[in-house]
Amino acid sequence: MFVALGDSFTEGVGDRDPRLPNGVRGWADRVAERLAKAEPGWEYANLAIRSKRLRHIVAEQLQPAVAMEPSLVSLYAGGNDILDAGTDIDALMRDYEVLVAKLSGSGATLVLFTGFDVKVSAVLEPLKRRNAIYNQRVREIAARYEAVLVDYWCFDALHDPRMWDSDRLHMSKAGHKYLAGQVLNQLGVSHSLKPANWPEPVKTGLRGRARQQWRWLQDWVLPLCGRKLRGVTLGDDLAPRWPAPVVVPRKGGLKKLAAGVRAG
Structure with a gap:
């Protein structure tokens, strides 16, 4: 059984698919489907919900995950904490290691x-040091607990802006497919996922870039600031996408399973 824990990164935000729970697919679904193709009978649960901080993942996802007695667990946690003003990175990583130890x-x-290191805006550049500390600690913790490390920081392919959704913080469909391939590579599972073969991007002039920046500010930055001021998140009213283990169909994958649930 494969159980995925975390926030929007693991929930699949940016990889839109209205046929699936919460309207997204994501790299973890793709990994589960490839595992089932390689070895029928794999079960899968995804407890991740967008906007969750590390403390929420510990409180809401840890015990349900352990109770499922999985053979494979993925964890990404702490990214939202890094974006919060005032986060104590040393305290965060101590709590992260406690979570890793339990898993x-x-x-x-x-x-x-x-x-x-998402190049969103110069405004977020001061967070680079915090992110670098996070990455180094994750590498050290992964080595201590003999975990499989997917060193996301090092993937040059993700420098292509087409790997990112319009909010510039979450991967696009192409980004999620690419990451699924990298995870499967680390697990030694064969797959046919390949990097996109795109034509050269069309160059945008100064006026076009200014319009894109203004649209991004209106569509993503201002709403995000508004939510922070109100103390709400996009995940407040959401449930996990696959809260209980499901057997992943070898043919048709999770879309086939979701279609059956809707029909029932």
């Missing part, structure tokens, strides 16, 4: 991720 103690193979 490792379950006997499951554990997959951990570093974070990518």
Whole structure:
């Protein structure tokens, strides 16, 4: 059984699919489907919900995950904490290691991720040092607990803006497909996922870039600031996408399963 824990990164935000729970697909669904193709009978649960901080993942996802007795667990946690003003990075990483220790103690193979240096805005550049500390600690913790490390920080392919959704913080469909391939590579599972073969991007003039920047501010930055002021998040009213283990169909994958649920 594969159980995925975390926030929007693991929920699949940016990889839109209205046929699936919460309207997204994501890299973890794709990994589960490839596991089932390679070895029928794989079960899968995804407890991740967008906007969750590390403390929420510990409180809401840890015990349900351990109770499922998984053989494979993925964890990405702490990215939202890094974006919060006033986060104590040393305290955050101590709590992160406690979480990793508990998951490792379950006997499951554990997959951990570093974070990518997303070039969103110069406003966020001061967070680069915090992110670098996070990544180095994750590498050290992964080594201590013999976890599989997906060093997301090092993926040059993600420098292509087409790997990112319009909010510039979440991967696009192409980004999620690419990451699924990298996770499968680390697990030694064969797959046919390949990087996109795009034509050269059309160059945008100064006026076009200014329009894009203004649209991004209106569509993403201002709403995000408004939510922070109100103390709400996009995940407040959402449930996990796959809260209980499901057997992943070898043919048709999770879309086939979701279609059956809707029909029922």
